[in-house]
Amino acid sequence: MKFIHAADLHLDSPFLGLRQLPNALWQTLYDAPFTALRRLVDDAIATQVDFVLFSGDIYDRKERSIAAQAFFLEQMQRLQAAAIPVYLSYGNHDYTTGSSDNLQLPANVHIFGNDVETFKLTTTDHLHVQLTGFSYANRAVTEDMAVAYPEKMAGADVAIGLLHGAVAGVSTEHATYAPFTVAELQLKQYDYWALGHIHARQVLHEAHPWIIYPGNLQGRHVKETGAKGYYLVTRAASGELIPEFKAVAPVVWENNVVDAQQITSSEDLLAAIKTALPALPESAEKVTLTLIAVTLKHATTLPETVQDRLQNGSLLAILQRQLPAQQMVVRIDETADDKTTTALTDLDQAYWQAATKQVFTTDNLTRTAGQLLAEPLFQAALANPQTLNNLQQGAESLLKSAGKGDEA
Template sequence: MKFIHTADLHLDSPFRGLDEMPAQIWQRVHQSTFTAFERIVDAAINQQVDFILIVGDIYDRDHHSAEAEDFFVRQCQRLAKQQIPVYLSYGNHDYQPVTEQIDSLPNNVHVFGNQVETKTLTLADDQTVAITGFSYGKRWLVEDQVSKFPEKETADWQIGMLHGDISQNNPDQDHYAPFTLPELLQKRYDYWALGHIHKHQVLNEEPLVVYPGNPQGRHKNEDGQHGYYLVQSNSDKLTAEFKPVAPIEWCEIDAHLTHDQTVDSLIEMLLHRGEAEDGFKMIAFNVHLTDQVNALTKKLLANGTILERLQENLSEKGDYQWWPYQLNLLKGTALPKMTDLDQEYWDQSAQDVFNQDAVIDLTDKLAKYGFIADQLADPSLVEQLRYEASQKLGEGDHDEN
């Protein structure tokens, strides 16, 4: 048995805030979610997989564009010609009532209804595969859905499809079909195909419990490689191999600015750093400053002039192998000198304040909005807040001296 596990395609993602760029780059960015899924379909055909699982959020919004739907249908038709079935469920972004087979989709696409149900597939070697899942009928599903999944019975392989998040034991946060790992394992399934979290990760090895992440990162907090998992049987066990497909990768690059560096030499350094990257990347430069950097350079960095000149330089060359979209100024300040007691208070306070629960509590009702909740769930946000707080403390100490 061989199949592909993907999720969170987010076709037609708007990529907000990235409109100030050459048309050629914007077109590449806008098409990236489509290209990533097309590559997955290419792989399915080339690998001759038995089926594909798509675990929620095929579209970026519940009211998606006709372009996105037409593209998805055409890709499914490509799979139909190769007799590759597709099993899909809708998630919290593309939630909808599912009452019967959707007319626009070809017959090889099997859509899970709004209640947990099981679909059975017989492979060419007569092995049977039972696939259990459900689709979101509304944006939030606060109830535990796993309790409704049957335990494994007579099928050779039992797979669970679950678009959800690990329970935080907090009703104000558990909005997306909350579950716990132990309750998944109790079902004795051979594979749990998860969706919703945009970073690929294996939560459990035996049996495999896997988040494939989204095939294309949509913003700077979704950096690194993105793709899908190719799952294959080996005797009575399954193995999962991550396969990157994202046409665009978001990344951050540290650049240290020395006191004698001119604006032109800084731009040349940034150009060199960008050109050294493999594959097309959207790059945010973290420029580390020291007090010795001259005032004019600091002003040009702060008001965006250097970023604009960097972008203009690339536009003049017309060879878009990468694109700088952000330039962050990081001052080389340190925390004020502390006594042992002060350090103890800072460490304890930082632990209490800079954690996801505290940040979500601070945002109060804003956390109820899906797109904000997604950002708050990113661990890198907490680390960034802690870093910025330490920078402010360091600045305060410097000013007093």
């Protein structure tokens, strides 16, 4: 018996903070989650797995794009043609309030309802498989759903639980939905827990049972680094389950740290960054693009001219032109110990300058101030030619500060 466990496809998810890239490169990024899923289906058919599990967040939002729906339907039809069943639960990003919200997927796709339920499957080698799970009825499922999962049933050779949630009491950057404990899952006597929701690949418990987060299928931003993919799980002759991670993401994120303390020129800084970049993959067949975020330690020791070129984005633009097509440095930041400024590309600067000409005008300020202009203090401020410049600088500072958050 063999099966695939994947989660958090986020098919219509944007790559955050990268809309300023050239169109051809942006298309590569947009296609990446779709490419990763197509590769998973290719592998499922090639290895003749018995079934495929998706543990939540097929889509990035309840309002699913037509392109994402059509693509997912096409891939499920490919699995149907290969006689491979699919067991699917919806998570907090693609929650459903009823069957009317679901895609009209082919008959090989079995969707868990909003209450915990169990499907049964007999594989081609006559193994009886118990599959238990649920789909989110709304975005925030805060109760412990694992308590409703039945124990391994009599006659089941393999029991699998699909659960989109987080370990109770463990702080992560993801909300703690459907909280559970590892001990609680162990008590169910299942053989495998197919988790979803946490985007970092993790094995919470090894064997008896396996409790695994496969991570998301394609990293979407700089906090989701490294190879991304799914688990292929094989049942050995002894009855043991053997999970093996398979990378399918065409775009990989990496973080690099460069110490700038001894650097005295822009040329030296560019050379140091390029030296620290990860090596290109041996095969471009799987990883077609590596997106890199560079963090500078001791950036405040750099000469003022170099700091200026970092702040206006000119050094980043030069670096991007010097790298091979398979690599892209998307940002250069300072460490938290330094006074961080957000690096802007030339295109960002052009858009900002065009916007400031339209927004920061005396007419706009007058309309916005309204009745406040009856106050002498505001009349004096409006008469001061420096007021618009001060407002513009304040707005830029606020936007840069907000932009430091990956999801801002």
